[in-house]
Amino acid sequence: MTAPPPPKPAEHVERALCVLAHPDDVDFGSAGTVATWTAAGTEVTYCIVTDGDAGGFDDTPRDRMGPLRREEQRAAAAAVGVTDVRFLGYPDGRLELTLDLRRDISRVIRQVRPQRVLTSSPERFWERIGASHPDHMTVGESTLRAVYPDARNPFAFPELLADEGLEAWTVGEVWLGASPRADHAVDVTDVVELKFAALKSHVSQVAHVEDLEGFLTGWMAQTARRLGLPEGRLAEAFHVVHTA
Numbered sequence: 001m002t003a004p005p006p007p008k009p010a011e012h013v014e015r016a017l018c019v020l021a022h023p024d025d026v027d028f029g030s031a032g033t034v035a036t037w038t039a040a041g042t043e044v045t046y047c048i049v050t051d052g053d054a055g056g057f058d059d060t061p062r063d064r065m066g067p068l069r070r071e072e073q074r075a076a077a078a079a080v081g082v083t084d085v086r087f088l089g090y091p092d093g094r095l096e097l098t099l100d101l102r103r104d105i106s107r108v109i110r111q112v113r114p115q116r117v118l119t120s121s122p123e124r125f126w127e128r129i130g131a132s133h134p135d136h137m138t139v140g141e142s143t144l145r146a147v148y149p150d151a152r153n154p155f156a157f158p159e160l161l162a163d164e165g166l167e168a169w170t171v172g173e174v175w176l177g178a179s180p181r182a183d184h185a186v187d188v189t190d191v192v193e194l195k196f197a198a199l200k201s202h203v204s205q206v207a208h209v210e211d212l213e214g215f216l217t218g219w220m221a222q223t224a225r226r227l228g229l230p231e232g233r234l235a236e237a238f239h240v241v242h243t244a
């Protein structure tokens, strides 16, 4: 007996929440997908856990880096139709899987009440070490723990309900980016210019990268081929987990 194919993700959802570690994380792997969602009328919120203040490549004063990267992320979000961008302000490069982080992500889930959450894979990508930055895996695992069980359990972090009036909320599906088992392709060919515009908003991260568009086009074309899209198409890929 073979296992039944995994259920397909919802055709359309009202609200989606993207939880990522650093400014620009959502844009490299998922901005095209987000652009297709906002074009279809889904309200998308970004929750960025750190300010990316340990990143950058030039002599920008370190205390300027966090505020600068918040501005860049807001501009990148606007390029793909996202205006609700929230920052949790954790220190870049030093994220740990803590109850505080689970509570803070649970709070945003209960505030936004998304049917769909997008985050990083908590699984290590052995073929591509850079995809598995420890902050990315920590945010992926913390977000999954917030999705199940914290956000839906009114007795988890009871102060969220008692002090802030935030009712329990059950997320229907989680999309994991940079996953070693990504098998769900999103065709982003028609919105790829929006993705490039989003990425170019991260001036302090990408201004020095030569032929960023060429590199990303090759990567997205390879993803599309691997997952059976017609020749010439570009895709982003996810591992979709049903969590209802």
Ligand SMILES: [Zn+2]
Binding pocket: 021, 022, 025, 133, 136
């Ligand atoms: Zn990152």
